[in-house]
């Protein structure tokens with residue numbers, strides 16, 4: 001049979017897209033292929049679980065708009081499906097004069113993005129968060145927490161209930177596009193569909209190249225390493241506590257995150273990974289390293305960011321340095337408070353000129369749409385991303401790269 005739609009990738013972006021397609025076109029035939037034995041096993045199941053409000057993103061940008069809409073849509077989806085979430089709010093804490101300056105710029109940006117935000121001085125911060133110190137802070141009231149693995153798996157249930165097929169343990173190894181359709185194959189099976197949407201996260205560039213696309217970027221894995229505080233410290237903060245981010249880097253800095261399970265995590269850092277899907281520390285996958293080592297943009301990125309790379313590497317290797325980052329705003333934390341917690345791995349798209357691609361990147365041909373970059377806050381923004389793909393994926397607004 002020829003399906004109306006085939007989706008590769010059972011992370012939150014692929015699942016939200018499947019849901020939106022069946023919403024727009026009830027009764028359409030849809031198959032979603034996921035290589036793991038369960039949904040949401042990579043970025044979607046290894047993140048901070050924050051429903052971002054959208055303070056960081058350039059006003060008017062797609063990222064700002066999708067985040068704002070995504071936060072509302074995620075909360076509504078959770079309400080509709082009785083998924084636990086909490087709007088606990090967050091503080092972005094400045095601990096130096098430079099951070100205070102950056103914090104003030106962030107305040108203006110958040111206001112332009114129409115986000116409910118307040119600016120506090122150090123005393124006001126300490127009244128609300130007795131264990132946190134800083135020269136000042138931004139208070140973002142609408143930030144929330146949720147378990148995105150639960151959200152994604154519920155999206156899978158919705159797709160199934162609308163007649164969509166979910167096939168796990170199906171690793172796509174070939175993609176062939178013709179004038180009328182696209183055929184996608186694993187070692188054992190093939191599926192043909194009129195449209196293919198590829199949401200492959202950490203493997204998105206490989207899947208695009210498999211489909212014959214010529215890309216100008218490469219996915220480089222960045223590990224995000226976390227610790228968990230002992231249960232006795234679960235009450236250490238009432239809100240989420242973030243540092244002021246360096247505007248040149250796409251990562252938000254090590255934060256204290258209250259989790260929906262009641263625990264508190266510390267992290268993530270952002271350290272170069274040697275395996276796209278190897279979560280234990282020191283995991284190495286030769287083909288993953290070879291893929292970026294052979295890409296000129298990777299070495300330019302290293303040249304541009306070697307200083308922060310060294311700091312991140314040091315903090316990753318020595319817990320004491322990692323702790324120093326957290327103690328800048330939470331001085332009561334001790335080394336024994338940092339208990340092991342699973343890491344996440346970000347799919348960071350790097351351009352040929354060595355720049356880190358911050359924005360969502362969609363690449364299409366006549367019958368395929370590849371989501372080539374879906375960085376944070378793509379978990380928050382997944383529902384409107386899926387709607388956008390469903391509405392207009394095969395027409396306007398994305399870049400057509402030609403064939404490789």
Ligand SMILES: Cc1cc2nc3c(=O)[nH]c(=O)nc-3n(C[C@H](O)[C@H](O)[C@H](O)COP(=O)(O)OP(=O)(O)OC[C@H]3O[C@@H](n4cnc5c(N)ncnc54)[C@H](O)[C@@H]3O)c2cc1C
Pocket residue numbers: 008009010011012013014033034035036039040041042043044045046047048049050051052170171172173199200201202203207224268343344345346347374375376377378379380381
């Ligand atoms: C450490 C970390 C913290 C983050 N924190 C947040 C946060 O707090 N809030 C937020 O909004 N965002 C956050 N993000 C970002 C967010 O998690 C991701 O942007 C989002 O999950 C991306 O979803 P995805 O579906 O594109 O990718 P993924 O979840 O990685 O899914 C891609 C799927 O494609 C499958 N796949 C790949 N290749 C194949 C193949 N050949 N055949 C079949 N299937 C294949 C994979 O197995 C995988 O399941 C964070 C990310 C990380 C890593």
